[in-house]
Amino acid sequence: MDYQEASDRAAEQARSYRKDPSGWRSCKRTNEISISWRPSTEFHGNLYKAEGIMPAKPADVFKCIKPETGGLREKWDQNVKEVVVVEAINENVCITRTTTRSALMKVISPREFIDVVLVKQDEDGTFVSLATNVEHPLCPPQPDHVRGRNYPCGCFCIPAPGEPCKTQLLSFFQTDLSGNLPQTVVESFLPSSIAAFYSSLSKAVVKFTA
Template sequence: MSLLLTFFTQPCNSAPPLDAEDGAFRDESLQPACPPLLRAVGTPSISDESSKILAPGAPWRPEATQAPSPRRCLSREPTRGGRREAAAPQVRGRRRHRPTGRGLLTGGGRAAPPCPAMDYAGLAEAAAAKIGQYRQDPSGWRGCRSTSEVVVSWRPSAEFSGNVYRAEGTVAACPEDVWECIKPVAGGLRTKWDQNVKDFEVVEAVSDAVSVCRTTTPSAFMRIISPREFVDVVLMKQYEDGTMLSAATNVEHPQCPPQPNFVRGLNYPCGCFCIPLPGEPDKTQLLSFFQTDLGGYLPQTVVDSFFPASIAGFYSNLTKAVKALKA
């Protein structure tokens, strides 16, 4: 998440896996693929359909009874050694090819053309326009959590198969102090107070207002959710009434290939509005929209439970961070 809480096709079992060492549930996205069936090389399998139709006395041909390659239980992004690989190697005969910086090698050794350049500025502006529409549209939101600091509601997302969350609360600080705590910049305060942000880096500064950023998150929700990474284009903007906005959406960048120890999540148009309150200079209305596909293989019930609690924690920790900043 740039400003999201940046802070999972079928698994081998439908329930979240249980770790044998400490009894903790693990994210299915990091489980190893189902092992293939083993048999002696050159020995016909009694389960092979081809071995059942050989005529009596006919010579046995290994190629006629060779078992097909076993399928992995997980059809998206295979795992290796219990960890998801950055990108699945492509197998062509006996040669293994991995992605390169200039394209994906094909079986003939030729590099596929790289992805076309993305219009980062245009995507950032589109994300800002989208959450501006969310702000103006009060229909369809259903409450799911309320605390003394924030009210959280949701509705189905039009961007992906999950939900978009709306959070609204008042922070006892001026907009400039709130913005100082949440602004998405390298070396900012976000990694110091937000428990859902482990690292934040600016990959490319497109302009003074637009940048491509990579955010990593630690494991969460009793380690059911494994570490995530997000690559987003972020727009920072200030309006005439003093409102400050940070908007973001997922992008691809050649310097940010998927990392082997993280699950790649996707932020759809999301962001925060720091809105001044007329007559109350020491208070700020913070309106946020979160719209994240965590990726991987998490049960939907886990996802639906995680976001409202995490958003409430975001507002609570932000309130503490602002007080510490003012002290």
């Protein structure tokens, strides 16, 4: 499989979501975050967009979400059990295996996601981590995890205009949890999970980058 090509396609798709304002419907709003959704064109579920301000500069926010083996993500994200970089394709592209804990009082069992991820800094100072699902020979399905799939998704850590110590975090989530979950359970869980991601990250950037 050409992982570079898959990464390029995913990044192009994620960037297109950022440019396209049409069709979004609000589904959750807090003091920290605004979440909206529209039907995915990639699978039978939804594409979610989340926007919020983080109290740290983009490089520091990126440190907390950058995919790394044993990195900061495992320390603050309550949904994530482990992140492992399976293979580095080049300095900007890698294959990751992310495992999650059970959720909703074990209604949702542990998941695993195998992704190709692009990590880089754009010319305008924005840090990006953009991903999509792939298969990898070192990652056969595990019997104790359900194999979920992320479709083109990721985070944009955008410098906040006039506020060098703040970051506009724009994220797209497009996750097929797989298994036999009712769609109503998925549509209830994902927005709440995204809101928890932003809330925990906001605390983490202060704790780990101060």
